[in-house]
Amino acid sequence: MASFHDLTHLLNHWIHWLRLKRGLIWAVRGLILGLTSSLLLGLWGVWQARLLQLEFLTLVTALPFTSALTASLLAVFWPISHLKAARALDLELRLDERISTALELNQHPQNIPAEIRQKQLADALTAAQTIQPHRDLPLRIRPSEALLALALTLILAAVYTRSEALFQAAQQARDVQKAITQETKQIEALLKQLETDPTLSEEQKKALTAPLEAALNNLEQNPSLESSVSTLVSASEKLEALTNPQAGAAAQALQKAGSDLARQENSALQALGQQLAQGNPLAAAAELANLDLSQLSQAEAAQTAAQLEQLAQALQATNPQLAGQLKQAAQALQNGDTAAAQQALNQAAQSLTQAGQQQALSQAAGQAAKQLQQGAGQIVAAGGGQTPGASPNPQNGSMSAAGSGLGPGQSAENGGQAAGDAPIPQNNGAGDGGATTYEQIYAPSLLGGPDGPQVGLSSGSGEGEIIGQGPLTPGQDGQSLVPYDQVFGQYEQLNNQAIENGDIPFEFSQVIRNYFDSLKP
Amino acid sequence: MPEFSIDQFRQIASQIENEVGQVIVGQTEVVRHVLVSILAGGHVLLEGVPGLGKTMLIRTLGQALDLKFSRIQFTPDLMPADILGTEILSDQDGRREFRFRPGPLFANLVLADEINRATPKTQSALLEAMQEASVTVAQKTYHLEEPFFVLATQNPLEMEGTYPLPEAQLDRFFFKVNVTLPDVADMVQILERTTGQSTACAGRAASGAEIVSMRALARTVPVASHVKEYIAKLMLATHPTDSNATALVKQYVRYGVSPRGGQALMLGAKVTALLAGRYNVAFEDVHAVAPAALRHRLLLNFDGLAEGLNPDKVIAELLKALPH
Numbered sequence: 030m031a032s033f034h035d036l037t038h039l040l041n042h043w044i045h046w047l048r049l050k051r052g053l054i055w056a057v058r059g060l061i062l063g064l065t066s067s068l069l070l071g072l073w074g075v076w077q078a079r080l081l082q083l084e085f086l087t088l089v090t091a092l093p094f095t096s097a098l099t100a101s102l103l104a105v106f107w108p109i110s111h112l113k114a115a116r117a118l119d120l121e122l123r124l125d126e127r128i129s130t131a132l133e134l135n136q137h138p139q140n141i142p143a144e145i146r147q148k149q150l151a152d153a154l155t156a157a158q159t160i161q162p163h164r165d166l167p168l169r170i171r172p173s174e175a176l177l178a179l180a181l182t183l184i185l186a187a188v189y190t191r192s193e194a195l196f197q198a199a200q201q202a203r204d205v206q207k208a209i210t211q212e213t214k215q216i217e218a219l220l221k222q223l224e225t226d227p228t229l230s231e232e233q234k235k236a237l238t239a240p241l242e243a244a245l246n247n248l249e250q251n252p253s254l255e256s257s258v259s260t261l262v263s264a265s266e267k268l269e270a271l272t273n274p275q276a277g278a279a280a281q282a283l284q285k286a287g288s289d290l291a292r293q294e295n296s297a298l299q300a301l302g303q304q305l306a307q308g309n310p311l312a313a314a315a316e317l318a319n320l321d322l323s324q325l326s327q328a329e330a331a332q333t334a335a336q337l338e339q340l341a342q343a344l345q346a347t348n349p350q351l352a353g354q355l356k357q358a359a360q361a362l363q364n365g366d367t368a369a370a371q372q373a374l375n376q377a378a379q380s381l382t383q384a385g386q387q388q389a390l391s392q393a394a395g396q397a398a399k400q401l402q403q404g405a406g407q408i409v410a411a412g413g414g415q416t417p418g419a420s421p422n423p424q425n426g427s428m429s430a431a432g433s434g435l436g437p438g439q440s441a442e443n444g445g446q447a448a449g450d451a452p453i454p455q456n457n458g459a460g461d462g463g464a465t466t467y468e469q470i471y472a473p474s475l476l477g478g479p480d481g482p483q484v485g486l487s488s489g490s491g492e493g494e495i496i497g498q499g500p501l502t503p504g505q506d507g508q509s510l511v512p513y514d515q516v517f518g519q520y521e522q523l524n525n526q527a528i529e530n531g532d533i534p535f536e537f538s539q540v541i542r543n544y545f546d547s548l549k550p
Numbered sequence: 551m552p553e554f555s556i557d558q559f560r561q562i563a564s565q566i567e568n569e570v571g572q573v574i575v576g577q578t579e580v581v582r583h584v585l586v587s588i589l590a591g592g593h594v595l596l597e598g599v600p601g602l603g604k605t606m607l608i609r610t611l612g613q614a615l616d617l618k619f620s621r622i623q624f625t626p627d628l629m630p631a632d633i634l635g636t637e638i639l640s641d642q643d644g645r646r647e648f649r650f651r652p653g654p655l656f657a658n659l660v661l662a663d664e665i666n667r668a669t670p671k672t673q674s675a676l677l678e679a680m681q682e683a684s685v686t687v688a689q690k691t692y693h694l695e696e697p698f699f700v701l702a703t704q705n706p707l708e709m710e711g712t713y714p715l716p717e718a719q720l721d722r723f724f725f726k727v728n729v730t731l732p733d734v735a736d737m738v739q740i741l742e743r744t745t746g747q748s749t750a751c752a753g754r755a756a757s758g759a760e761i762v763s764m765r766a767l768a769r770t771v772p773v774a775s776h777v778k779e780y781i782a783k784l785m786l787a788t789h790p791t792d793s794n795a796t797a798l799v800k801q802y803v804r805y806g807v808s809p810r811g812g813q814a815l816m817l818g819a820k821v822t823a824l825l826a827g828r829y830n831v832a833f834e835d836v837h838a839v840a841p842a843a844l845r846h847r848l849l850l851n852f853d854g855l856a857e858g859l860n861p862d863k864v865i866a867e868l869l870k871a872l873p874h
Contacts, residue, residue: 125833131830133775134772149830
């Protein structure tokens with residue numbers, strides 16, 4: 030006699046097979062979904078130069094695998110009711126709704142006579158016993174889905190093998206970002222250092238921190254290679270403008286004179302000399318101001334006058350004002366007018382304080398400027414270019430001389446050099462072009478990076494094909510008559526055409542785009 | 551509990567088909583549909599050009615079923631009393647009284663030949679009897695003996711002087727069966743059988759009581775809920791306003807199948823399941839009877855009629871499109 034338990038036992042066995050089958054089918058579908066997603070994400074990442082080679086590989090393997098596994102597990106463990114499974118299996122196994130009817134009759138006998146129900150169950154069980162799951166529910170995947178998965182895999186492989194240059198560009202972009210972040214931290218540290226420097230006045234601190242804060246703000250807002258380097262160079266120049274080229278000579282003169290004084294023992298000016306020798310003009314000024322001439326004997330006064338005279342002579346070339354005040358004090362002391370001498374010494378102390386502060390300002394500005402230049406160099410190096418530490422502009426050691434008014438070709442030191450030797454100077458005389466101010470731009474010094482292909486920018490006529498020529502303007506060197514913002518569009522159009530025509534090597538097209546973007550008025 | 555087992559059911563049904571097959575060559579689908587209709591307790595409308603054996607089929611069926619058989623040839627001058635019966639004045643033992651004399655409708659198997667030639671009045675009398683299984687004459691109701699089947703025929707070609715059955719009356723036929731031309735092999739056999747010395751004759755295969763029992767058994771066949779839903783959806787999908795309606799339905803159908811069509815589908819499918827040796831209805835049973843159960847219940851609109859659209863095409867498209 031047929032038992033409902035036998036039928037449910039068979040049904041449970043089929044459901045296990047059904048789960049396996051669905052797991053396999055959905056694994057392939059999950060794989061397709063994962064491959065498609067990773068292809069789209071990978072293409073986007075590669076095209077935007079944001080994905081490194083390893084990251085791309087991780088993406089295109091982990092995402093499809095995870096997706097396939099998730100889909101498969103979901104399909105395997107997705108709840109299946111007996112009745113729904115019976116209906117699906119009735120159709121799939123061509124059981125003519127026998128199993129689902131038997132299940133329903135067991136749950137809701139309705140008005141069907143018991144004998145009919147028993148016969149229906151027996152009929153269903155007989156039909157069910159002819160089913161062999163491994164034969165009738167084969168674990169098979171659809172060929173179209175398998176082909177689709179294979180095609181997507183091949184496309185991903187093709188993308189991987191053909192994106193070497195873009196991976197390198199992504200690596201450079203990543204290095205640049207890292208360098209920019211590092212530089213940002215250094216600037217923050219520098220700002221803290223300057224704000225706590227006791228040798229600087231508040232005004233001096235403000236003058237020093239203003240360009241640094243502006244640079245920090247720019248770096249955070251626009252952390253691109255070109256903009257970052259431009260910002261750092263600009264800030265560096267502003268800081269260099271705060272330096273005094275003669276401050277170094279004055280400091281040396283003060284140290285040397287201080288050393289001479291410090292060697293004279295039992296002298297009233299020995300402490301002053303020691304402070305000066307140690308390079309501490311502010312402390313020296315305090316010593317000078319605290320010197321009490323009225324306590325000196327006649328012999329000591331004569332010795333002190335002579336020493337002041339000697340000190341004045343040593344500082345005459347670098348700080349005439351201080352030297353004059355020291356002379357005045359020496360003469361007053363020789364004449365026995367200690368009050369006048371004391372007053373002159375106080376004035377000299379004030380001058381020495383000012384000189385010390387100027388020296389501190391110049392020193393701090395120079396150090397900050399140097400640090401910014403080094404930072405710019407590191408960013409450039411991270412972007413594949415050379416560091417600007419070799420001082421591309423021999424005039425002042427900065428990368429460019431914006432607004433200096435020099436026309437094309439006047440930067441003779443750099444003219445005619447092959448690309449890669451030094452950054453292309455930007456001394457194009459924008460001040461004559463109608464625009465009163467403009468931001469400095471970054472020009473990659475070595476296209477393609479240190480290990481990239483070299484591009485020879487030949488200066489000789491007749492060599493190579495001219496792929497575009499901009500509008501010529503009348504006038505003389507350094508005296509452009511057409512405003513820059515009026516001709517930029519034409520140059521940009523020529524550039525875009527050259528890129529679209531394939532005249533520009535693909536790996537450099539983004540660099541050139543960035544260059545023209547940075548030139549936009 | 552029905553008196554019949556499924557094996558007996560199948561055996562008798564097979565015998566009926568065999569006996570009919572002794573006389574009727576081919577037309578197995580037609581015979582099957584007529585048999586399903588009879589076992590489901592429904593009336594059948596057979597449509598086909600003259601000479602295809604419609605009348606012969608029904609006559610043979612009458613022989614095989616050992617039922618009281620009568621034939622009514624419908625003509626324009628046929629009156630309701632001619633088929634229902636009439637009261638006549640009779641003289642018995644000196645007493646004169648009206649006695650009811652039953653018409654040809656008082657039989658188990660009635661052949662209404664060329665039903666569309668009679669007037670609507672006569673058609674209505676027949677169709678009322680089909681629906682109620684009783685007739686009323688002179689304010690007196692007479693019940694028709696069970697089983698009662700009407701097998702009507704009509705000719706689709708000669709439309710002049712005919713009275714096409716209204717849709718409401720067509721709906722009372724359980725199935726509408728199209729009788730088509732036989733193929734060459736069947737035709738050859740027909741020629742052999744009908745032009746020789748002996749004439750084939752069908753033997754008795756089932757009695758009226760057995761038919762009634764078989765009908766009872768057929769009604770006990772269980773139908774799974776999703777199959778019932780499918781039948782309901784199929785029925786509703788024949789209406790152009792239904793969300794499951796196909797393009798053909800939306801374009802060419804004026805009004806879809808009535809609930810009576812759904813009943814015919816279900817009962818027909820139950821009988822088909824039993825004939826297939828199953829105790830439950832499958833989708834394929836529904837598909838097997840759907841054209842016969844639905845084709846005369848689909849009302850085409852003017853465009854459908856103008857383009858000569860066959861309702862079978864609409865039904866086939868529906869069966870293909872509607873998910874199980």
